[in-house]
Amino acid sequence: xxxxxxxxxxxxxxxxxxxxxxxxxxxxxxxxxxxxxxxxxxxxxxxxxxxxxxxxxxxxxxxxxxxxxxxxxxxxxxxxxxxxxxxxxxxxxxxxxxxxxxxxxxxxxxxxxxxxxxxxxxxxxxxxxxxxx
Ligand SMILES: [Zn+2]
Numbered sequence: 001x002x003x004x005x006x007x008x009x010x011x012x013x014x015x016x017x018x019x020x021x022x023x024x025x026x027x028x029x030x031x032x033x034x035x036x037x038x039x040x041x042x043x044x045x046x047x048x049x050x051x052x053x054x055x056x057x058x059x060x061x062x063x064x065x066x067x068x069x070x071x072x073x074x075x076x077x078x079x080x081x082x083x084x085x086x087x088x089x090x091x092x093x094x095x096x097x098x099x100x101x102x103x104x105x106x107x108x109x110x111x112x113x114x115x116x117x118x119x120x121x122x123x124x125x126x127x128x129x130x131x132x133x
Contacts (some may be wrong), residue, residue: 034125041118045093049077086101088102
């Protein structure tokens with residue numbers, strides 16, 4: 001059923017969006033009162049993440065957090081694999097079990113499964129926002 005599938009995907013992207021925000025707000029809290037301006041993330045093309053859905057979920061999940069105004073900056077990492085048999089490195093637009101060059105099995109994934117926060121852009125919180133000031 002299409003609607004059930006849609007919900008399933010959205011739940012997946014919502015949990016990823018909440019994880020990204022949690023990582024960012026936890027990191028921001030370790031430093032000083034800060035407003036997060038941007039969350040930079042790497043998301044592999046083979047990570048199974050629907051980017052439009054993730055952006056939609058992110059908009060909803062960031063409300064009332066230290067990342068409420070933070071832009072989500074996504075860098076897509078292309079899928080690449082290396083063949084143990086012929087040694088070639090090949091582009092993987094989707095997951096393959098066999099080498100597209102020599103058809104040997106056991107293709108090793110080099111990149112494309114990334115799902116991580118790479119950096120944060122932060123500003124000091126405005127004076128008025130600090131407790132007791
Ligand atoms: Zn090969």
